[in-house]
Amino acid sequence: MKLTFLGATDTVTGSRYLVETANTRILVDCGLFQGVKRVRERNWAPFPVDPDSIDAVVLTHAHIDHSGYVPAIVRNGFRGKVHVTGGTASLLNILWPDSGHLQEEEAKFRNRHRSTKHSPALPLYTEREGINALSRLARHPFEEAFQVGDITVSFHRTGHILGAGSVLLEADGRRLAISGDVGRPEDPVMLPPDPLPAADVVLVESTYGNRLHGDIDVSGELGEVVRRTMDRQGVLLIPAFAVGRAQTLLHLLAQLQAKGEIPKVPVYLNSPMAIAATDILLEHASDHRLTPQEVRDLCETATYTRTVEESKSLNKKKGPMIIISAAGMITGGRILHHLVSFIGSGKNTVLITGFQSPGTRGSALVGGADEIKIYGKYHRVVADVERLEGLSAHADRDELLEWLKGTEKPERAYVIHGEPESQDAFRLALKDQLGWNATVPELGETIQI
Ligand SMILES: [Zn+2]
Structure with a gap:
């Protein structure tokens, strides 16, 4: 060979x-x-x-x-x-x-x-x-x-x-x-x-x-970011693809809400593929640790946004709320519209959860960029940018x-x-x-x- x-x-x-x-x-x-x-x-x-x-x-x-x-x-x-x-x-x-x-x-x-x-x-x-x-x-x-x-x-x-x-x-x-x-x-x-x-x-x-990822209490740190943003009545934007990390996040949010560690604010999974993602978890039960009940619980935590109109209407809503939307490295997808709407306010938070390739908007945000370019226009980064390393x-x-x-x-x-x-x-x-x-x-x- x-x-x-x-x-x-x-x-x-x-x-x-x-x-x-x-x-x-x-x-x-x-x-x-x-x-x-x-x-x-x-x-x-x-x-x-x-x-x-x-x-x-x-x-x-x-x-x-x-x-x-x-x-x-x-x-x-x-x-x-x-x-x-x-x-x-x-x-x-x-x-x-x-x-x-x-x-x-x-x-x-x-x-x-x-x-x-x-x-x-x-x-x-x-x-x-x-x-x-x-x-x-x-x-x-x-x-x-x-x-x-x-x-x-x-x-x-x-x-x-x-x-x-x-x-x-x-x-x-x-x-x-x-x-x-x-x-x-x-x-x-x-x-x-x-x-x-x-x-x-x-x-x-x-x-x-x-x-090294360090010994991070992922759930605890996620809870803190959620509480800080919700206390400001802000919007927590989490770039993540609809399949994979999005379910991990929903699972952690569901547990935090059930334990009363974060308020029961609306959580939107903004993706036309969200339903399919749930079916995939149930279909491949031997590939992961979640029980069918845990899969159902994480599904019920979120409101699924499927159409472009529903997606855009989220931009008119006020906090407190959590929006999970693709793409994970902010290279495209619906997260861009949300960033245009929400990145200019200090009440809001952008939470980066995965590896960010150099040259992507995600990497620029993690690096402390003052502004990012979306649809050909520059937008000032006023929202908090946080990183949750342990979800890698x-x-x-x-x-x-x-x-x-x-x-x-x-x-x-x-x-x-x-x-x-x-x-x-x-x-x-x-x-x-x-x-x-x-x-x-x-x-x-x-x-x-
Ligand atoms: Zn991979």
């Missing part, structure tokens, strides 16, 4: 790894590049290999930076299957059409405002193309091997989000394990990651390779090391999926603490397995 790094080498986005034998070609992850323009522009470069020459795609999980380029390669001639777990398939049913829709909206916006070098600006793919790609999905249970040409493939649970798994690929007596994104051992909703299967070569993510869906440095202690030492490890300083710090940690032979790969580099 050989492997070529086609993305997520110097950034956390654009995960793409081409794995080849003499007669089989698999793309593990096929993600969108997100964040700063220099990185986003990679989405528009011609794909390095002819999509028609790829036998199959295997996805570690549904996040768009791991899956969101699939509809583009399907449109450009890829004819194979996309192998996923059941949880990933359910999430992609929502994510791919939504991603196509957002890209159409963005292209329309650029054309309207002539903010494009290309005329007309085109979406990378459309909502229709996002829907078309769903017909390629082939579902597999965790731990059950399947065959693509002469490569044997299996998924191994990593927590993180529903359906997320490491991928083990075996051919010619050699084994390659790709970690995917790794969740935390003590997540309020997700199960802890299973050990990474033993392999000759390991690729491991390093989103938080140089950081990624293991931190020590949690990653602890997780890797559960697997056999490989011949070589490659540190992927991190900003450069994080990758390098984690490479050193692997060497010093586990004695692993670890390297940070270059974009486009090919290695023999």
Whole structure:
């Protein structure tokens, strides 16, 4: 086997790894590049290999930076299957059409405002193309091997989000394990990651390779932020995608309300996909820690806002209230309208809960920006900006090391999926603490397995 790094080498986005034998070609992850323009522009470069020459795609999980380029390669001639777990398939049913829709909206916006070098600006793919790609999905249970040409493939649970798994690929007596994104051992909703299967070569993510989440009482801190904002009769805006962290937040809010630790203020989950998200949690009960009653409780905590009109009418309401709305890194979606309405008042709070890629509005807010640009206009940041670190869906440095202690030492490890300083710090940690032979790969580099 050989492997070529086609993305997520110097950034956390654009995960793409081409794995080849003499007669089989698999793309593990096929993600969108997100964040700063220099990185986003990679989405528009011609794909390095002819999509028609790829036998199959295997996805570690549904996040768009791991899956969101699939509809583009399907449109450009890829004819194979996309192998996923059941949880990933359910999430992609929502994510791919939504991603196509957002890209159409963005292209329309650029054309309207002539903010494009290309005329007309085109979406990378459309909502229709996002829907078309769903017909390629082939579902597999965790731990059950399947065959693509002469490569044997299996998924191994990593927590993180529903359906997320490491991928083990075996051919010619050699084994390659790709970690995917790794969740935390003590997540309020997700199960802890299973050990990474033993392999000759390991690729491991390093989103938080140089950081520790600390011993945070997430529920307590969330409660404090809610109380502070509600005391001011303010609006608490939480950017989060409708599926995943949004349910974790609702679960924590439901518990805090039940215990009387926060007032019973209205909570809006502003997303057309909110109902589907609940169904997915109930359908994949073995993928998470929640009981069916807890799922129902978290659902009842929120009022679901589905239409654009309902969404916009929230901007006319006054606090106290809580609004959860996508996108998590404020790269698009309904959260933008809410920010325009609410970011100019000191009564309100924007609560950032996940990793923010450099170049995103979320990252600018966390960095203390005085103003942010939305729909071509600058808006002063007067609202409080708070960060809740402990809700991360990624293991931190020590949690990653602890997780890797559960697997056999490989011949070589490659540190992927991190900003450069994080990758390098984690490479050193692997060497010093586990004695692993670890390297940070270059974009486009090919290695023999
Ligand atoms: Zn992820």
